[in-house]
Amino acid sequence: MDTLILYIGAIVLFAVSALKDREKTGKAFMKGLKALEGILPQFLAVLVFVAIILAVFDAEMISRFIGEKTGIIGSLAAGLLGAVTLIPGFVAFPMAGELLRNGAGTVQIATFVSSLMMVGIVTLPMEIKYFGKRAAIARNSFAFIFSFIAAVFVAWAVAL
Amino acid sequence: MGGSVMNIAETLKRYRAAIIAAVALFAFMALFPGYAPKAGASLLEQARTMLLVVPPIFLLLGLMDVWVPRETLMKFMGPGSGLKGPVIAFAVGSAAAGPLYGAFPVAAILMKKGASFSNILIFIGAWSTTKIPMLLFEMKALGFRFALARLAIDIPGIILIALALKAVVPKTEIARLYAAAAAMDLKPGMPPNKP
Numbered sequence: 001m002d003t004l005i006l007y008i009g010a011i012v013l014f015a016v017s018a019l020k021d022r023e024k025t026g027k028a029f030m031k032g033l034k035a036l037e038g039i040l041p042q043f044l045a046v047l048v049f050v051a052i053i054l055a056v057f058d059a060e061m062i063s064r065f066i067g068e069k070t071g072i073i074g075s076l077a078a079g080l081l082g083a084v085t086l087i088p089g090f091v092a093f094p095m096a097g098e099l100l101r102n103g104a105g106t107v108q109i110a111t112f113v114s115s116l117m118m119v120g121i122v123t124l125p126m127e128i129k130y131f132g133k134r135a136a137i138a139r140n141s142f143a144f145i146f147s148f149i150a151a152v153f154v155a156w157a158v159a160l
Numbered sequence: 161m162g163g164s165v166m167n168i169a170e171t172l173k174r175y176r177a178a179i180i181a182a183v184a185l186f187a188f189m190a191l192f193p194g195y196a197p198k199a200g201a202s203l204l205e206q207a208r209t210m211l212l213v214v215p216p217i218f219l220l221l222g223l224m225d226v227w228v229p230r231e232t233l234m235k236f237m238g239p240g241s242g243l244k245g246p247v248i249a250f251a252v253g254s255a256a257a258g259p260l261y262g263a264f265p266v267a268a269i270l271m272k273k274g275a276s277f278s279n280i281l282i283f284i285g286a287w288s289t290t291k292i293p294m295l296l297f298e299m300k301a302l303g304f305r306f307a308l309a310r311l312a313i314d315i316p317g318i319i320l321i322a323l324a325l326k327a328v329v330p331k332t333e334i335a336r337l338y339a340a341a342a343a344m345d346l347k348p349g350m351p352p353n354k355p
Contacts, residue, residue, distance in 0.1 A: 005257055024227070031222035032219035032223070035222065047206055048181035049184075051185060055199035113302070129264070135333065142325065153313040154313065157305060
């Protein structure tokens with residue numbers, strides 16, 4: 001769905017652009033392609049690493065780690081699993097909801113969701129390419145720590 | 161002649177990480193044949209989504225690069241934009257579609273057009289976790305309270321993380337990132353982390 005909107009948007013905007021200025025539109029297209037080629041090496045590396053990680057950490061494996069009320073260890077596992085995996089929200093949310101209904105702790109689930117969305121270990125090569133090592137690693141570290149704080153707050157708010 | 165040999169060497173060097181990853185994948189599939197079919201399937205699945213999502217983002221960035229004047233963007237998201245900057249950064253990041261890795265090239269073009277570093281960090285934070293379509297989905301799957309509580313803590317969290325990052329990343333490093341972003345389409349092969 002997201003992808004469809006993206007393509008329709010791109011096509012419409014390129015059409016409008018071409019109507020206004022052919023030459024500029026061609027230039028925009030070439031610029032886009034060049035920038036895409038610039039990130040391609042990191043992009044391909046990420047793609048392959050994601051394949052390996054997701055082969056090991058599938059939904060079943062993740063459920064086993066954060067399926068029950070597993071305390072601090074479970075929270076830590078949830079944070080780490082969220083950090084290393086790359087699952088789109090429309091897959092992750094129903095899975096997390098299912099776990100929650102089956103007795104998983106709110107803290108663990110919230111940690112997993114937050115860390116999944118904000119921390120990206122496998123996409124680090126791409127992030128480093130644009131943000132440099134220092135900023136990329138710092139951002140992921142801060143976001144990782146924040147996932148635990150956010151989770152405690154969410155659990156508190158849900159239990160109110 | 162020498163030039164083309166250099167080009168091949170240069171290309172190999174650029175794709176080093178991808179080559180290592182491919183070797184690792186083969187080693188993994190050979191060592192754990194039980195996981196091999198799943199690794200293959202997830203590679204195809206990831207390739208399908210990523211290769212579908214990423215190219216249009218870059219083409220749109222090309223359009224933005226050509227059409228949006230630097231002065232305009234600076235007025236909205238530059239260092240002197242006041243409160244407008246973070247609000248716009250939040251709004252644009254939250255309205256975006258797609259995974260977080262799609263936000264990084266957008267951030268680079270924002271740098272090129274003169275958005276301030278803290279606004280870019282807020283944009284990245286918003287893209288990562290306060291996306292509106294995802295919020296509706298999260299409400300449905302995890303409950304109204306869960307999703308709203310997460311949103312309520314994420315907004316100050318994103319701002320805090322942006323401030324913390326601005327404090328720990330040295331000014332010279334930020335200047336280097338901006339220079340690399342400005343040169344992005346001139347030398348696509350140049351990694352920005354050269355000394």
